[in-house]
Amino acid sequence: MIDDMRELAGRVVGQLRHRKVDYGDARVENTDLESLTMRKQRLEEAELRTERGVGVRVLVDGCWGFASCSGFDAGEVENTVDRAVAVARAGADAIPGSVRLSEEAPCTGHYDGPCTRDPFEVPRSEKLDLMSRAADLMHISDLITMSWTSLRFERKRRVLGSTEGTLVSSDLVFSMPVLNAYAVENDDMQSRGLQDGARIAGWEWIEEADLIMWAEKAREEAVMKVRAEEGPTGDMDLVLDGTHLSLTMHESVGHPTESDRVLGWEASMAGRTFLGIDDQEKLRYGSEMVNFIADNTLPYGVASWGWDDDGVPGQKWYTVRDGIFQQFGSVRETALLVGRRRSTGCCRAQDFASFPINRQPNFYLQPGEDGVSDDDLIADVKKGIYIEGRGSFSIDQRRINFQFGGDMFWEIRDGRKVRPLKKVIYRSRTRDFWGACDGIADSGYFRTMGLLTCGKGEPMQAARMTHGASTSRFRNIEVGRGAE
């Protein structure tokens, strides 16, 4: 199939050259998806999808034009090329175009994401049996009133061809298990679940994620949580696990370091950033032990596509080094505008029907030195809370003022986890929070979360990226309760 798609992309590029656009590219995509969802112990949904189509992007007189069509019909595709050129011309007629792309050598090649066992070849009975066993385990307790168990598999084949001579393709399999248990007692409801998200991987990721272990854990901890007391409030220390920090860093580091935000291109929707262009390589973002590494070559990372939608190869760089902000993630159009010669390769579209925009890369908080455990971090806390997993989350549009919950909470007193809690939230400001980090566990405590649904842009696009961290400690953070 990839060969046919490469041939189609090549044909569209020929049509673009014939129309004498300043630049043009064609994205040809085919996505097969299988989604199985159990509500309690019943299969609520079994869905297959085959999505395919072509997106055409052109530059005419410095103005973008983009058009897309579903399906691979030759007539519709050529019509799509004409529509892309027509809207670009209309834009150039209204406002002088100013788009300049950073230099990039044309690439050719193919990238296969890692996949040991193709999930589409795994018998459906094996998948449903695993889900049923997990659901049964969650519902052993009568307090578990509701549960969700789902498996999602996606095979995305994509080809990008451009008038500069790029012709690249990738074949990526995404696998994602989800499991959540909801306990109800005394007019309260609390949930607990598996939140590691997706990986570019096959069935092996489902086995490694261990739904059976998680079903037991989710049941026990959901019940524990619904019976727990609400936590203390006030300033105290936090010890946060990797799945929890994955979301905190996504919101307070990933988004503010997107180059389109500093330029104001998201001002009407996702918002701006507190960072300025001149803050690169200067501004203190966190304590000296804070290092954020962006890596679009991370093998199982869901943003590791080989090349981005500008045709720029996956790269690895520091976003924050020794606590100092280094550089924005960029696309070819924004790189020059934020003072860089080359794009970091962060240009990605949700699908063939979407205009590619500046998205977060995979990135992670670099683990601490060997020999530091999460118990070591807890041992040095007199009064605090240990938080696992994601809960409520909200941040202002400049990415300064945030509030996060979690999925499981434990009170820490005099260096020990002493009891479960519920309804804990904490509030902080981005640089204060990362500046308060004074302990990071070693790589043995590293956990990742693969997100498939980061919303940004207008019309809204969902993007995917993987974050990771080892358990880390933060001093004197404001802790509250629910809506208080």
Next chain:
Amino acid sequence: MTREELLGIVEAVLDSARVPDVVAAITEDRTAAVRFGQNRITQNMDRFERKLRITLGDGERKSVYTTHRIDLDAVPDILSKAMEMLRTSSPDPEYMPPVDAGQVYPAVDSWVPGTAELDPGGRTGAAALAINTAGAREMEASGLVGTGWGATALGTSTGNLAFHRSTQAFMRLTLDSGCASSYRFLFSEDWEDLPVEETILQVADEVEADRDQRELEHGEYRLLLEPQAVADLVPFIAWSMNARPADEGLTVFSGRLGEKVTGNDFTLYSQVHGDLKGEPFSEEGLAAKDVTWIENGSLRAQPCTRYWAGETGREPLFIPGTLGVSGGEGSMRDLVRNVSGRALLFRRFWYIRFVDQKELSLTGMTRDGVFLVEDGRILHPVKDFRWNWKPLDLFSGIEMLGTPESKGRIIAPAMAIGPVEL
């Protein structure tokens, strides 16, 4: 494709499927829009998608298959994929056949030919006006302006056939001076109805009024919500209303059907064909109807699946894509003039999330304009801040309601809400 061509493929699927229960739907969607930011056009797009969704059932099991491959020749192959999924699904103890024959679908007139066929120059012209106005006033414009249309043809093996199409025109606009901003969302079925020029000038004036923001002082304030701010909160109530999760103890509405959930001045409804134009049928072909969910503060109805309706003796209901909050008469300016004591005026909210689903407690930020009001006069803008509120509590303290305004598929009035500690 024409209405006849779309329905022809739906009927071909229904005729060819070798199982008793089938629902087939084709949707077409075209969206053309210009995105702008930093006083430049950043995207200019024209997207088209056609999709076929088939639900098969054999009386015990069901499956869904969705594809972009749509033509009469492809039907046998598409059905064989869907059949393979059906064969390997597990039996469903809550199996429901397709909706009964004889569904009467409301006629919803929401198609404006001029909007469906709008020339790209209309959209880029509107974007250019926003950009040039902003540039002349030392501001930056960002937003999205566009038009589009959608069509759905649906059939069920029980004999229902339905077709609906609609157009839309929209503009989201933020103007920003670096230290102040304002925002507006315009939406209509008809491009000609969008007051583009007037709105750009208004929003620019609002930015001027938003300069010199001060920190919020702690204390008690009445809340004055512009229609957009009300529209930002309402979906969280709607998402919590479903009957089954409520019956299972998972939401704030558990066991509260027929009871007061807000004050008397709050009424929440959905409309299919009126000021709000909704979808005339659901994904499974159930006919839509107008529903009042919360009437004068009492929970009157809840969205409910056909299965759960059968189990609990309720009527199957769904939200047809629209939500309306009843209002009164008067503008935001009237509400400001008539509010007593100290109040805060909010233009819109941002990044609202559940803090606790069971309590229906939310957190969020203010955005694009907060103003201190005292005894009917706007004194000065206030810096954005975080809030943690329960919307049912807020809507229990309504003191005044303005004239409802359309905010996309939501229609909402300006509101004055009794004192809240901030």
